[in-house]
Amino acid sequence: MKRRDFLYLTGMGTTAAMLSAIPGMGRPIAPERALETVDVALKKQMADVALNAARAKGATYTDVRIGRYLNQFVITREDKVQNIVNTESYGLGVRVVAQGSWGFAATDKLDKDSIAKAAELAVAIAKENSRLLTEPVQLAPQKGYGEVSWKAPIEKNAFEVPIKEKVDLLLGVNAEAMKGGADYINSFLFMVNEQKYFASTDGSYIDQDIHRIWPTFFITKIDAATGKFETRNALSAPMGMGYEYLYARPQDKIQGVTTLYKGRYDMLEDARAGAKQAGEKIKAKSVEPGKYDLILDPSHLWLTIHESTGHPTELDRVLGYEANFAGTSFLTLDKWESKKFNYGSKLVNIVADKTQVGSLGAVGYDDEGVKCGQWDVIKDGTLVSYQAIRDQAHILGLPASQGCCYADNWSSVQFQRMANISLQAGKEKKSIDDLIKGVQKGIYIIGDGSFSIDQQRYNFQFGGQLYYEIKDGKIAGPLKDVAYQSNTQEFWNSCVGIADQSDYRLGGSFFDGKGQPQQVSAVSHGSSTTRFNGVNVINTSRKIG
């Protein structure tokens, strides 16, 4: 599910039943139940039942994931609490290789008999699938880690924060926006805790505790006289953090045309600014289409990185496994084999990192028991690697998987998902102002908006939240109706300046969709503010009578 689908659900007046119908969201539970945990020794016993049952039926490899997925949603509009929902999904998935083929089965009945039956079913499915096999599964070697654990380094578990504190925050945000001239505001807090246990016939028993948080809002301002309306969405990022994300400190703020947030987020302040800016957007100058130099803030650029770099470097797409849904990739193997495929300018260094602190995709181990790390994907503008999992590593001649395997629920089969993919900061000292100073005719874009890219990741179009015209090295005023179109390779080759590490920030998505049946995953993308020269900007205003 993409974010727009989520917005649709909430926009239509979400009920607990609707939320629980979203795969991976689970069933509503009492808030206090989220603080209970499952004993690791019990999880090991359950895992061993599955491992032994699959082995007895002829599996040559088995992994077991016991997942407890907790979500909390607090949903408000103006002065009303629309919904508070706690959900839990708890169960076990077994994946096997038998007769050279994959098989998978899952159960929410965690008694010995049901677990063994699920494992046996997985083997039976693998054997059935092996009839249509063209080549047997080839797994990269993976050492067993024994009994290990990993916990996200959070400061404040969001599930321990009283609901009242969260409701008061959101209603306070709404009041500030309304006081500032907003006509409507919807505000939300989403909190996620994945308690995941992984065991495999390689000899790993891995217990992990993962936390994510996303505070956000949508402000609408209407001009009754003209009938025009504009919106301004929050400039927050979903983060792999605890509730401390909402305790902003002065050092977390970057001052400019609007306040930008680094590491921590001031939701009240952003709502005040958002209400004012939604009003300004109505009166803003409509953009003149043409070529502009773009200065892209990390709150915007993360999405361009995600679509034009993250997805085309997924090896399963390159190979054709997503051909019927998400698509393939222009970054075909021959381009990587050439070792000289020019993806972007020399300034462009893209790194995959599954361990980045505070990122949505940070884990100790992926969903096939591989210890996570970081690696170069684009080095000095050249394609040097992809994102691979255990049954693909041999294609790249890698000695081990890159640890990109993930399933959104215990009941979903794990497959290759995007690692945190980030543009590295510039090596020379450079601020946002330094970047703007050099632009004669440009647009500064903040926040993410409309996004679309083709099925091989060449042609894209992006909008944003805030647009400011740059004339002769200075901000000249707000613009509206802006979207830019480009081709991935041309765009990244037009990258001529990147601010330094002091400006580096994370953006990301809670709901990146892929696969059939579709699964979602959460992933972050970091960058500093970046300049791209001569990008085609279109005007998106229309008349419908």
Place this chain on the structure above:
Amino acid sequence: MAIFSKEESKKILEKVIAFSKADACEVNLNGTNGGNIRYARNSVSTAGENSDVTLIVQSNFGKKSGVATINEFDDASLEKVVRRSEELAKLAPENPEFMEPLPQQTYGESKTYFESTAKITPEYRAQAAANSINPAIAKDVTAAGFLEDNYSFASMMNTKGLFAYNQSTGVNFTVTMRSNDGTGSGWVTRSFNDVSKLDTAEASRIAIDKALQSRQAKAIEPGKYTVILEPAASAELIRNMMFNMNARQADEGRSFLAKKGGGTKMGEKIMDERVTIYTDPFNLDVPASPWSGDGQARKKMDIIKNGTVANMFYDRYWASNKNVAPVPFPGNAIMEGGNASLEDLIKDTKKGILVTRFWYIRAVDPQTQLYTGLTRDATFFVENGKVKHPIKNFRFNESPVIMLNNVETLGKQVRVDVDGGPGGGASFLIPYMKLRDFTFTSLSDAV
């Protein structure tokens, strides 16, 4: 087995209601058996089955409500889930928009269930995949496809006397065929409630032909073109527009149906008078549940009538606020068409573009319903009544409202399920359409 009969459901729901001590209580009992098979690179990659049943209890005290769920059905568990929902209701803040449960409603009979689909086996799915993969191999193309089926039931009961029950089945099949030289791609989709209507070999042949015919596409300049849209191309745009026909948003001034100076465009002509879109849960090609999620009876109803806004969707709270009857969100949509076949539309076209499908459609501006997206999996240039040659894909920036003002010809209708079919989205009957001045803004090299 996650399917309870009407009698079994009623018995469980009556038991749950009997445990209630709240001012009012509403209970939903839903279950699904589903299966799927996915293939790529001419080989099966995943296949599976799932089964789930859930009881959802909502209790309310005044305007305070709480929800709890369970998937165990012994008496102690049923009482436990009712007590839990009552505890949550007492703790919850008052919701000023809370609506009392509905009294008993009268529902029509919709033909959403077919035994043929309920009895699909793993062997059927494997054979359906083989029927798609084998002809692909024979024609030197590579198949990637997905077949998903489900058999489900939904029931609800409340303390005001309402009881509703419905069973449904569905199957959705999509396949992408890519030529092995990497320059052509074809796609097809099929959705039915009755799986006996599905022929994956027939559907796959169309995708194979498109893949072969779309090889070595030529680039033509972006701009405004007459387009012939296959139903799968226009369905998502029309769906998106319908999702934004919410009356509250229009009344609040933040919708394409809001009027300058206040009020809505209800009753106003906003598109070509040949455009009529209605919903009918009893239509045999796209049957839908005769009741919506909150228990309201669905019936045949115009949405756009001869280009005029005939209805917007009112939830029960907003309807009471505006003192009008609620209008439930529909389970299907039918756009009236004509008798012309795709071949007829091509024959009558001097210069135009034939589009198989659109991809990655995203909203750009809610005020004008402007969307962007791209053509995908076989796009052709049509000249003097003939398909001349394949063309490279385009990005479009277009509004379905503008598009439906530019109608040239409406052809035969085809069923298209948007958002994945069974259990996921809604069924649409959409005609082939020929439209003038469709806005393509840039070219894409993607195949």
